[in-house]
Amino acid sequence: MKKQLGLITLASLFAAPAFAAPETYLVDPNHTYPRFEYNHFGYSNQIQRFNKTSGTIVFDRAAKTGSVDIVIDARTVDTGYALFNEHLQGEDFFDTAKYPTITYKSTAIKFDGDKPVAVEGLLTVKGITRPVTLSLSSFQTMPHPIVKKDALGANASARIKRSEFNAGKYAPHVSDDVTLTIAVEALKQ
Template sequence: MTTLRPALAAAAAVACLAAAVPVHAATYAIDPTHTFVTFEIPHFGTSTNRGRFDKKTGSVQFDRAARTGKVEISIDTASINTGVGPFNEHLRSKDFFDAANHPTATFVAERMVFDGDKVAEVPGRLTLRGRTHPVTLKATNFNCYDNPMFKREVCGGDFVATIKRSQFGVDWGLEMGFPDEVRLLVQVEAIKQ
């Protein structure tokens, strides 16, 4: 029995060391062909103005088993696309995104909130026009799958948030009745590296 004690102690020590070794999250690169940031804002209570940013880059650190993750996304503000040329130009101007002086908007999150093994929300910080404020992206859909073309895991989903544009210095049209609240729809897929 005394010879078993050192062996058990050694096994326990190895188990503790193994448990203490941090699990490293895998890196996923944003797939620009399946990642879009779209905004929606009501137009005088009739239709809804929509636009999306066509150029974006970023990465995700993700560990489903440990329920941890980080996100960094950069958006080219000049890539705004509403399908209407003059509207795009107005949105690029100082009245809205001021793309000449603020060419990049960023979203950075240091953690993810999980429901089981699925991401439920991503609380982070949005920087737009040089101003940074907290924004939480809530998942309406999330999944991971083995992509048959890339032969790698892809994770992603659909996320929503509502922001007040005036917090970011986008005040144009408020006095005319355009709403301050803007709905963001974020469709993202990221490929395991």
């Protein structure tokens, strides 16, 4: 019996590293700037961004699971032009007086082998929640060379219709289709 107990204990010691626990990463607000792109009257594609984002990413490579919880401060929309920033914060678009944040909460992470390739979740804009799948064009975890902590980075994008979030003014002249892109970096806690 002692021999069997010893073998079980020894086996569990070697197996323990295979059971990695979920790792929690805090979004780095200095390297995470969600952007949105739309066509402006057929002239050009305009790209704007938000300057303040927070959130948490939980990632378990071994279990192929995780979660994403992102909060974008819609009051920090940045077009490079203060008057247009105010216009976008108005009732016709983000209505930041009533809805100061935009949120994205994952419902599932999709993998191709060991690599996450998409995040399914719920996007909430102006109090309206819709399912949105973010495609990942890149995903990386590794030690950060400057802060000496493990870090996670990804580029995610999705195409949405702004009219589905009660922000469709001037469509179709200003395109209803909007590409949402989130370049995110996060540090392990």
